[in-house]
Amino acid sequence: MVTLEKMPDVISTPSIPPATEAPQKAQIEIKDFEFAYGENRVLHSVNLQILPRAVTAFIGPSGCGKTTLLRCINRMNDLVDSARVERGEILIDGININAPEIDVVDLRRRVGMVFQKSNPFPKSIYDNIAYGLRVAGVTKRSRINEAVETSLRSAALWDEVKDRLDRSGLSLSGGQQQRLCIARALAVEPEIILMDEPCSALDPIATARIEELIHELKTQYTIVIVTHNMQQASRCSDFTGFFYLGNLVEFANTAKIFSNPTRRQTEDYITGRFG
Amino acid sequence: MENGKHILGTFNEALRSLRDNVLMMASLTERNLNNAIGGLLRRDDELCALAIADDSEIDELEKQIDKDGIEVLLRFQPVASDLRRVVSAIKLNSNLERVADQAVSIGRRARKLNAHPPLAEMEVIEPMHRHALAMLRDSMHAYMREDAALARAIKPRDKALDEMNRAAGRVFTEKMAVDPKQLRGYLNLMFIARCLERVGDHATNIAEDAVYAVAAEDIRHLHA
Numbered sequence: 294m295v296t297l298e299k300m301p302d303v304i305s306t307p308s309i310p311p312a313t314e315a316p317q318k319a320q321i322e323i324k325d326f327e328f329a330y331g332e333n334r335v336l337h338s339v340n341l342q343i344l345p346r347a348v349t350a351f352i353g354p355s356g357c358g359k360t361t362l363l364r365c366i367n368r369m370n371d372l373v374d375s376a377r378v379e380r381g382e383i384l385i386d387g388i389n390i391n392a393p394e395i396d397v398v399d400l401r402r403r404v405g406m407v408f409q410k411s412n413p414f415p416k417s418i419y420d421n422i423a424y425g426l427r428v429a430g431v432t433k434r435s436r437i438n439e440a441v442e443t444s445l446r447s448a449a450l451w452d453e454v455k456d457r458l459d460r461s462g463l464s465l466s467g468g469q470q471q472r473l474c475i476a477r478a479l480a481v482e483p484e485i486i487l488m489d490e491p492c493s494a495l496d497p498i499a500t501a502r503i504e505e506l507i508h509e510l511k512t513q514y515t516i517v518i519v520t521h522n523m524q525q526a527s528r529c530s531d532f533t534g535f536f537y538l539g540n541l542v543e544f545a546n547t548a549k550i551f552s553n554p555t556r557r558q559t560e561d562y563i564t565g566r567f568g
Numbered sequence: 569m570e571n572g573k574h575i576l577g578t579f580n581e582a583l584r585s586l587r588d589n590v591l592m593m594a595s596l597t598e599r600n601l602n603n604a605i606g607g608l609l610r611r612d613d614e615l616c617a618l619a620i621a622d623d624s625e626i627d628e629l630e631k632q633i634d635k636d637g638i639e640v641l642l643r644f645q646p647v648a649s650d651l652r653r654v655v656s657a658i659k660l661n662s663n664l665e666r667v668a669d670q671a672v673s674i675g676r677r678a679r680k681l682n683a684h685p686p687l688a689e690m691e692v693i694e695p696m697h698r699h700a701l702a703m704l705r706d707s708m709h710a711y712m713r714e715d716a717a718l719a720r721a722i723k724p725r726d727k728a729l730d731e732m733n734r735a736a737g738r739v740f741t742e743k744m745a746v747d748p749k750q751l752r753g754y755l756n757l758m759f760i761a762r763c764l765e766r767v768g769d770h771a772t773n774i775a776e777d778a779v780y781a782v783a784a785e786d787i788r789h790l791h792a
Contacts, residue, residue: 527647564646
């Protein structure tokens with residue numbers, strides 16, 4: 294007979310283990326990371342471990358450094374003049390992504406990105422997906438066809454567009470365009486997907502679709518999402534990091550952050566007492 | 569609930585209103601319990617009638633607090649300490665309403681007892697009432713002042729009240745055996761003692777909600 298003490302605590306125990314007791318090896322390790330734009334240091338000694346096949350959300354007020362850190366994970370900030378890593382490193386699967394021998398194009402294939410505003414190419418739906426593959430040197434038509442279908446299915450868009458793949462990507466609704474961008478990111482078979490406020494321009498239904506998609510994608514991909522929407526972070530993510538003035542104030546299991554954060558600053562921010 | 573102000577003034581206002589109504593509910597509940605016990609100890613049927621009649625006011629307030637709490641959840645989607653405070657307010661609201669129901673039951677039994685010559689054993693009730701009332705007050709103070717230590721101290725006090733109830737039961741049972749003509753009277757007293765014991769249980773529940781609100785800790789069903 295099972296005693297009460299031995300019964301599993303199905304209500305209070307989250308399905309995701311606490312960040313501090315993570316049994317898995319982190320896929321992304323951020324160590325003493327400091328980053329600056331010119332003289333302006335925007336990230337201060339950030340230490341963070343991001344687990345594979347989980348959704349990690351970065352929250353915090355505007356200018357806190359969360360988007361900067363997200364963009365550092367696939368070196369998007371390389372494109373910004375005066376942006377530089379001041380100290381520390383970001384490791385993906387144990388390899389420092391800022392090491393000189395790293396091929397940035399290959400890094401960005403492995404670490405895809407979805408932006409705040411959907412940005413499909415002014416091309417057909419098919420070509421939007423095929424583009425990354427062609428850049429990567431894939432020429433075989435059957436292989437591209439297969440990747441287009443698989444990516445669109447993974448992005449929950451296939452059923453809506455399968456009969457009009459030759460239509461412009463720009464003809465789709467905002468929510469569909471964002472899912473097209475996710476499909477485009479998936480086509481090159483990344484391991485990690487970075488999302489920078491992917492639903493901020495979408496209506497609630499389109500937002501729900503993207504959130505549902507995030508939930509499905511995390512079974513195969515590591516997802517890091519920046520969001521200003523507190524409810525979205527609590528719904529979608531397994532782990533949450535709260536940033537303030539370039540510092541990672543608190544990082545923990547999302548349930549913990551939104552029910553009983555350890556740091557007063559986190560509590561004040563998520564309850565709307567900040568400012 | 570005034571733990572630093574929100575940027576959103578309407579959120580502050582909604583939380584303040586919820587807190588005020590909970591405080592009002594606690595005051596009215598305490599008043600009804602005192603009226604019911606006063607009606608018994610002073611043999612005053614009017615006080616008993618008040619405890620019974622005023623229950624409808626508390627029922628209305630219970631519905632209002634639930635409605636306000638749900639509205640806060642709906643409109644502001646509170647998290648962390650705000651969420652815990654709202655959830656606790658809704659839960660302790662229900663416990664306060666049930667304390668008021670106990671007051672109604674006591675008032676009804678007291679009226680029956682008042683119709684007959686007083687029983688000397690009634691004196692057993694007074695210390696139980698004092699104990700239960702102190703528990704109720706302290707549990708509400710713990711919630712209002714966010715005093716987790718005070719809230720945690722309530723649970724052991726409930727054991728003392730349980731023991732008082734058991735002792736009262738023994739006294740009444742013995743008297744029933746020796747004076748069967750007063751059987752109904754002693755049964756009514758036994759029932760009143762049981763009601764006060766239940767008030768202690770509700771006060772304990774409120775204290776547990778207070779600990780959850782303040783410290784995010786679920787101390788229910790923990791056996792010390």
